[in-house]
Every structure is written in structure tokens, then in C-alpha cells.
Amino acid sequence: MARSVDTRGARPAACGLQGLPGAWRAPFLECAMTLAAPEPATPMSAGLFADEAGCPRCSWCQATPLYRHYHDHEWGFPVVDDRRLFEKLCLEGFQAGLSWLTILNRREGFRAAFARFDAEAIAAFDAQDVERLVQDAAIVRHRGKIESTIHNARRVLALRREFGSLAHYV
Template sequence: MTSDTTAAEKTMSPEATAGLFTDDVRTARCAWCQATPLYRHYHDSEWGFPVADERRLFEKICLEGFQSGLSWLTILNKREAFRSAFANFEAEQVAEFGESDVKRLLGDAGIVRHAGKIASTINNARRVIELRREFGSLGAFVWRLEPEATSRPKRITQEAVRAMPTSAASIALSKDLKKRGWTFVGPTTLYAFMQAMGLVNDHLEGCASRQKALAARAAFKPPR
């Protein structure tokens, strides 16, 4: 979320030094979500909350790949169009996409029309099916690499998050997926994925969603 944080800082309230902003009812949030109500809703209800659902995990990996070189807000604004274009990211259906689907996707102005990223999404859908045979689900594969609490900063501050564009866990996950034939799964992309899917909680200290995400993780049972 580094690029969005930088943009938001230009209009931040006095909480800027902590990387936070507050709305009209004084709810403190991470500054990167300040731009739009949709972005704030995503921050409040999705980002950092643990996810086991395979469809959502696959969707997020794909959309993080599409985000490369862009902002997450750009992708979030197009998410419903992406879902429509890619069969709601149901891996079995995407794995069956062929040349006619690629042509359709390259002509779809609602999504990011990047031939390499489209091909990657189809490829990675096929790799999801392979992972199931070995691990049972994409969720079981991903959550086994949840980082130990002792490997995380004691306090999640703006400075701490900026110093972590990757992590040992995201590097390990990237290497493992690449070995299995996945593409567009670099360690920075996968750290953003881990942030979003709740494998780490990078809501800043003082953010109203931080404790909610912690409580959700405490009640969450990782897939095995």
C-alpha cells in the first residue's frame, strides 16, 4: 500500500505522523484508504481480515498481479468487471479458458488489458487445481506459511510497514509458487496478498480496524 499512503499523506489530518486519518465521526483509519468511500469500506471490512475461501484467495493473487505498476484503488474500482470477465475467479472455469477467451479479455475495457497478466491468470488457475491434489486447497497451502508472531515487529507503525515491502514468509511463498509454475507472484506482490488476506495484520497502531482484525484472527481456524 506504499503508493497509496504517499498520495493520502498530502491531505492528512494531524494524525499524519502516525500514518492515520480520521473521518467526520473521528474514526481513525490507515491513511492509504482515505481517497474514496469504496476504499474505506475495503479497509474496514476486508483488508487484514483472515480468509480461507479458495476463490477469494485465488482472486486476490490474480488481482495483485494485475496491480503491478498500478495502484490497488485502480484495481478495486475494476474488481466487479474482473469478476465478470474471469468467471468470478472460479479456478476450474478459468483453467478452461482458451484463445477465444483471451481475445475477449483483451477487448474488455472494464479490466486491465495486459496479455501477460491475462495469460498468467489462466496459467495460475491450472496450478490451483494441481495444488489441491497435494494440499487439499489453496488455503491450506498458503496458511502453512503464516509467519510466526515472533517474526513480526512489536509495533505496527507507518515506519515499520514501509520497511517491509517483503518478508521472509512472502519470499518463501514466492519461491514455492514459482517452482510450481505460477507467474506474477513476486515477493512484494505476495506480501501485499498476505496483508490483504490476514496472514499478517498491518493495520497501524491506532487504526480502528486493527483490533477487529486481531479478534477475527483469534477466532479463525486456518485450513489444513
């Protein structure tokens, strides 16, 4: 019979999930989750599974190790760093009409092509940069999405001037 799992709280340290790496760590995320098996045990909620260590995970993250890493270290965690937030927004835009796995598989290519999502650098991109990016096989080569990312970088700079940061605006 499946174990009942209380998923309210943070991800468990026992599952190797120590919150977000480096500067992305938020102190309020560093708490333990309790795994409880009440008598009698009730089945885990639909859409969840317990992995080999008994840690609860969403069923969709079983597809690939990349999905599992994304699930355990990024998905559902708040993003307050402007560069990471801008990256997330840009990648979500590129994902439109595609699978998220396609984007995750190309994320390093996107980071290299888009100046590690430095909004100031991207805002300075010109027509030559657009042509370079349209030829870059490491990213999704959709002219409209590339131009949108450059436009959005310029909007991010305006939002920073007005609100202090993109995170404060969001």
C-alpha cells in the same frame, strides 16, 4: 489534541464494521476494540487518523469511499475461502505497475470476465478466451497478465489436489 487509540483487536462495531460479510466472516474477528483516551492524551500513531465517529483508520483510506470500504471490510482480514483467495492473488497480479484503486474500480469487470474467479472455469480458458479478454474494456487488458491468470488457475487446481485447498497451501 488527538485521541490515543488501542488498535490491537478487531475493528469496532460502533464504527459499522461487523467483520467480513457472509461466508467470509471468521468468528475470531468478532470482538470489540476499545478506544481509550489516557490522561494526558497522546497523539495517534503516524499514518492513522480518527474519523468523524472517532474510529481509527489508516490515512490512505481517506482518498475515496471505495478505499474506505476496502479498508474497513477487507484490508488486513485473513482470507481462507479459496475463491476469494484466488481472486485476491489474481487482482494483485493485475495491479503490478498500476494503482490499487484502478483495480478496485474494475473489480466487478474482472469478476464477470474471469468467471467470478472460479479456478476450474478459468483453467479451461483457451486462446479464444484470451483474445476475448484482451478486448474487454472492463478489465486491465494486458495479455501477459491474462495468460498468467489462466496459468495460475491451473496451478491452483494442482495445489488443491496436493494440499486440499489453496488456503491450506498458503
